Amino acid sequence: MIVGGGIAGLALARTLRMRGLPHLVLERRRLPADGGLAINLPGNAIQALAELDLREQIEQAGHPIGRREYRTSADRLLFAVDEDRFWGEALRPRSLRRSDLLAMLGDGMPEETIRRGAIVRSVVPDARGPLLSLKDNTTIASSLVVGADGVHSLVRRQMFDTAAGTAPALLAQASWRFMAPNPGVRCWTVWADAAGMVLLMPISESEVYGWAAVTAPVQSGRGVEALLDMAANLPCRVRNTILDAVASPETLHHSPLEDVRLSRWQGSGMVLIGDAAHATAPVWAQGAALGMEDAISLGDLLSSSPDIPATLAAFEALRRPRVAHVQRMTDRMSRAARLPPLLRNMLLPFLGPRSYRQTYEPLRRSA
Numbered sequence: 434m435i436v437g438g439g440i441a442g443l444a445l446a447r448t449l450r451m452r453g454l455p456h457l458v459l460e461r462r463r464l465p466a467d468g469g470l471a472i473n474l475p476g477n478a479i480q481a482l483a484e485l486d487l488r489e490q491i492e493q494a495g496h497p498i499g500r501r502e503y504r505t506s507a508d509r510l511l512f513a514v515d516e517d518r519f520w521g522e523a524l525r526p527r528s529l530r531r532s533d534l535l536a537m538l539g540d541g542m543p544e545e546t547i548r549r550g551a552i553v554r555s556v557v558p559d560a561r562g563p564l565l566s567l568k569d570n571t572t573i574a575s576s577l578v579v580g581a582d583g584v585h586s587l588v589r590r591q592m593f594d595t596a597a598g599t600a601p602a603l604l605a606q607a608s609w610r611f612m613a614p615n616p617g618v619r620c621w622t623v624w625a626d627a628a629g630m631v632l633l634m635p636i637s638e639s640e641v642y643g644w645a646a647v648t649a650p651v652q653s654g655r656g657v658e659a660l661l662d663m664a665a666n667l668p669c670r671v672r673n674t675i676l677d678a679v680a681s682p683e684t685l686h687h688s689p690l691e692d693v694r695l696s697r698w699q700g701s702g703m704v705l706i707g708d709a710a711h712a713t714a715p716v717w718a719q720g721a722a723l724g725m726e727d728a729i730s731l732g733d734l735l736s737s738s739p740d741i742p743a744t745l746a747a748f749e750a751l752r753r754p755r756v757a758h759v760q761r762m763t764d765r766m767s768r769a770a771r772l773p774p775l776l777r778n779m780l781l782p783f784l785g786p787r788s789y790r791q792t793y794e795p796l797r798r799s800a
Contacts, residue, residue: 434459434565434575436553436588440531441707441724442581443538446546447485448732457573459551459565470610470686471642472531473498473621473634476516476524477796478722482537483523484729484799490537495527496636498621503785505778506626508668512785516621519793528621528634528642534721553582556591558701577741578703579731581724584691586709592700602690602714604767605629605646609660610686611678615641616670624671627774629663631671643678644715646690648771656687690714694760698752699745706731711756713763716770717792723759726800727752755800762792 435442438460449456474482474495482491499517504510516526539547552568556578563578580588584599616633618641623632629647636642647659657679664675678685693712698705707724730751734744766788769777 434563434573434577435579435581436556436565437580437582437586437707437709438462438539438547438549439581439583439707439724440534440538440721441709441728442579443535443542444481444485444725444728445579445581445706445732446542447538448728449735450542450546451486452732452736454732454736456546458547459553459567460547460549461552463550470531470612471528471634471636472534472721473526473528473642473718474534475526475718475722475793475796476520477793477800478718478725479520479524479527480799481722481725481729485538485725487537490540491527491529494533494537495529498526498528498634500620501789502620502622503781504622504624504668505774506624506666506668508624509778511778511781514786514789519790520797524797526621528636530636553587556588556703558703563702576702577735577745580703580705580709581707581728583708584693584712586705588703589693589695589705589709592703592705598693598695600692600694602692602767603764604714604716604770605648605690606650607659608644608646608688608690609657609678610688611643611645611684612636613641613643613674613677615639616674618670624667625770625774625777626663626666628666630770631664631667631675633671633674641674643674645675657682657685692760698749702741704731704745704748711760713760714767716763716766717759719759719763719796722796723756726755730800752800755795758795759792762788766792 435445435458438458442458446458501514503512553565554568555566557564562576565573580586618633618635621634623630628649632644633641647663664672698710706727731748734748738744
């Protein structure tokens with residue numbers, strides 16, 4: 434039983450179908466969430482999609498991202514990374530709408546394997562396997578429950594009988610995501626000053642995905658005003674893009690940044706994958722990538738052994754070092770982003786390219 438039909442959940446369902454293992458996805462939403470927003474897929478996410486037999490689809494649907502730029506609030510380039518050169522043609526990073534990625538992962542899945550509108554109320558351990566109780570008063574028995582239900586995972590709360598592991602991210606207090614007309618941005622580009630940062634990433638020649646974070650303290654109730662104040666000191670093209678997004682509030686999504694750090698991910702016939710197990714701030718765009726890698730690794734292990742407790746222990750032992758590496762590098766870059774601007778701008782031309790290589794070099798190897 435897979436609780437959650439997002440990226441990690443659908444990737445696991447696809448992996449299990451490819452290996453002939455029975456499964457059912459329980460997704461509380463009747464329609465995909467955040468369907469209009471977009472996602473950045475670095476090279477290891479592209480590798481995961483290839484292992485899910487989706488290489489051709491991502492190459493057709495994704496917008497190539499061949500370069501990263503880090504800029505000051507005055508639009509001065511601090512450093513750039515040639516991502517095409519680093520990852521190579523086969524693993525070229527790409528951007529696309531989240532809804533397109535979800536559709537890609539769900540393509541070909543039998544309808545009876547995904548139950549939408551299914552709200553799980555509780556998961557109770559049982560000698561024969563966990564029992565799930567749904568809002569419609571049905572009960573489902575399972576040999577294994579996989580929590581792929583995100584940062585605020587119900588499965589995680591049931592496992593630990595608490596909201597264990599969730600804490601504000603080091604990077605920033607508040608963030609916003611949006612889509613907007615492309616102001617001429619040709620690559621993944623972030624601008625930062627003392628108050629916060631804005632990322633603009635092209636999805637096409639005419640459209641960008643935006644992510645903005647306020648790193649300075651935000652007074653309660655200020656909301657979008659804090660975003661506008663932060664953007665006031667950024668270059669005109671960035672500021673105008675923020676204004677476009679604020680002018681269409683239905684497309685502006687606000688969310689706190691939260692990390693999930695746990696001492697264990699599995700037990701009592703349950704296991705957590707993706708953001709439910711190890712959400713991090715989106716510094717290195719690893720949420721979807723790690724979630725899909727988790728899914729592939731867990732599916733492979735389940736297909737090779739009927740011993741579920743041993744399989745879950747092997748899964749956690751396999752995945753922890755890679756996840757811990759991403760968490761360490763996320764914390765390091767988050768601290769650098771919060772340095773005083775003068776010091777940060779002096780250090781990033783040297784530290785930035787090195788941090789990029791140190792983060793992604795281990796991730797070039799297949800999980």
